[in-house]
Amino acid sequence: MPFDVLVALATFALVSSVTPGPNNMMLMTSGVNFGFRRTIPHILGIEIGFGLLLLAVGAGLGALIHAVPALSLVMKAxxxxxxxxxxxxxxxxxxxAARDETGEAKPISLAQAALFQVxxxxxxxxxxxxxxxxxxDDMPVLSVAIVTAAFLVVGIPSAAIWTGFGVALRGFLADPKRLRIFNIVMGLLLVATLWPMLR
Structure with a gap:
């Protein structure tokens, strides 16, 4: 892959990974509610799931979705x-910390985060x-691997930044009323991430 194309790919991967979206909204919320350490499986699940999605699209799944419009509609729904x-x-x-001893409050697991990418x-x-x-087209397997690697390299730091934002807000959101408002706002922002898909 030529150097200028590699730079463009790295820039695209960084910008698209670090901008708001469902994963980043959930990571920030998890950082607030569970802290950084308990959010690490969520971060790793996103990277594994998205890496597998990239490989699947590179192997031809993307072409299948474009060829069968009904499949795209089902996926959007x-x-x-x-x-x-x-x-x-x-x-x-x-x-x-506000939950009782039943263990009801749990961060998203690695497997759940990976499956969410679907x-x-x-x-x-x-x-x-x-x-x-x-x-x-000249080197399809190698270029699919390079694209996937580029996203994985920038993905973990991007995810860590969003989780860190959440952790930084924990003290301010220790007040249950503020936490409730934050969680409602984050839920609404997550809904807002649907807008580009529905246009």
Missing amino acids: ASALYLLWLAWKIAFAKAA VNPKAWAMALVAMGAYVS
Whole structure:
């Protein structure tokens, strides 16, 4: 891959990974409610799930979705329903410390975060654009691997930044009223991430 194309890919990967979206909204919320250490499986799950999604799109899944419009519509509907459910859960979540001993409050697990990428509209948009723009017909396997690696390299720091934002807000949000307002706002912002998909 030529150096200028690699720089463009790295820039696209960084900008698309660090800008707001469902993953980043949930990471910040998890940072507030559970802290950084308990959010690490969530971060790793996003990276694993998105890496696998990139590889699947690079292997031809993206072409199948473009070829079968009904499949795209089903995926959009599933994404919208799942994001609305997550937004509801986030909006009415309480801090882990505020829960009782039943252990009800738990951060998203590695497997849940990985599986979420299947219905994450921003992840699909990023994967389809990246594979469409940066995969070379001359070296398809190598360029798919390079695109995937570029996203993984910038993904963990981007996820850590959003989780860190949440952790930084923990003291301010120790007040249950402020935490409730924050969680409701984050739930609404998660719903707002559906807008680009529905246009």
